[in-house]
Amino acid sequence: MESIIRILSEFTEVDPEQIQPESRLVEDLGLTSLDLLDAVTAFEDAYGLEISDEAIRTLHTVQDVAVYLQTHA
Amino acid sequence: MHKLYLAQRPADLNGQTLHALLEQEGLPVCRADAAPFRKKESAWAWHVAALALLENAGHVCSVQKDEHGRPWLQEAAGPFLYLSVSHTQDWAAVCLSDHPCGVDIEAIRPWNEPVARRLCSPAEWQQADALSADERDRFLTAAFVKKEAAGKANGKGLAALLGCDVPEPTALMTFKDLLVCVMELT
Numbered sequence: 001m002e003s004i005i006r007i008l009s010e011f012t013e014v015d016p017e018q019i020q021p022e023s024r025l026v027e028d029l030g031l032t033s034l035d036l037l038d039a040v041t042a043f044e045d046a047y048g049l050e051i052s053d054e055a056i057r058t059l060h061t062v063q064d065v066a067v068y069l070q071t072h073a
Numbered sequence: 074m075h076k077l078y079l080a081q082r083p084a085d086l087n088g089q090t091l092h093a094l095l096e097q098e099g100l101p102v103c104r105a106d107a108a109p110f111r112k113k114e115s116a117w118a119w120h121v122a123a124l125a126l127l128e129n130a131g132h133v134c135s136v137q138k139d140e141h142g143r144p145w146l147q148e149a150a151g152p153f154l155y156l157s158v159s160h161t162q163d164w165a166a167v168c169l170s171d172h173p174c175g176v177d178i179e180a181i182r183p184w185n186e187p188v189a190r191r192l193c194s195p196a197e198w199q200q201a202d203a204l205s206a207d208e209r210d211r212f213l214t215a216a217f218v219k220k221e222a223a224g225k226a227n228g229k230g231l232a233a234l235l236g237c238d239v240p241e242p243t244a245l246m247t248f249k250d251l252l253v254c255v256m257e258l259t
Contacts, residue, residue, distance in 0.1 A: 030115070033221050033231040034179065041187045053191070053235045 141228020
C-alpha cells in the first residue's frame with residue numbers, strides 16, 4: 001500500500017498522509033485522466049505487470065488499485 | 074452549435090479568496106464532489122461555467138447528469154442544453170452546446186513511449202513515430218485531448234477509447250502552449 005500511495009502522491013501532489021485506502025481516485029484525490037494514464041504505467045513498472053484498459057475502468061479507489069495489484073502481481 | 078469559453082485564473086486568486094468571491098456573488102463555488110485537494114482549479118473552472126450560463130441563459134442553471142454521467146442543464150434557456158468543463162494549470166475551458174459535448178484543455182507535454190503506446194491507435198502510433206520529438210509531443214497531446222473530449226461527449230470516458238481512433242473533433246486549436254479540443258455528438 002505504501003508504494004501505491006507514493007506513486008499516487010507523486011501524480012496528484014496530495015500529501016501521502018492524506019491518502020487513505022478508501023480515497024476515491026478522481027473525486028477525492030483529483031486524479032485526472034492524464035494522471036491516471038501516467039500512474040497506471042508507473043504501477044506496471046513498479047509491479048512488473050500489465051494493467052489492461054478494461055481493468056483501468058474498474059479502479060475507483062486506492063483499495064481497488066491495491067487489490068488489483070495484489071491479485072495480478 | 075457550440076460556444077467555447079477560455080479563462081485564466083488570476084494569479085492572486087487562491088482557493089480561499091475565490092471561494093469568498095463566489096459566495097459573495099451567489100455563484101456556485103464548485104461541484105459538491107469536486108476534489109478538495111484541487112479545489113481552486115476546479116472552483117475556477119466551475120466559476121467560468123457559471124458566468125457562461127449567466128451570459129447565455131440569464132441565470133445559473135442546475136447542472137444534472139444523465140445516465141452516462143454527462144452534465145446537462147435542467148433549467149436551460151436558449152439553445153444550449155449541454156455543457157462540458159475542463160481545466161489545466163490555471164486555465165479553464167467551458168463548452169456550451171445544443172448537443173452532448175466534451176471539451177478538454179491540456180498543456181503540450183512530453184510523452185514517454187509506454188504511455189503513448191497505450192494512448193494511440195496503431196495508425197496514430199505509426200504517425201507519431203515518424204515525427205521529431207517536438208512534433209511528436211504536440212501530436213500525442215492532440216491525440217489525448219481528442220480522446221478525452223470524445224470520452225466526455227459519449228459518456229464512456231477516456232479508458233474506453235485508449236488505443237482507438239476517434240472521429241475528427243468539432244474544433245482543435247492551439248492556444249499559447251495549450252491544446253483545446255471540442256467534440257460534439259451530432
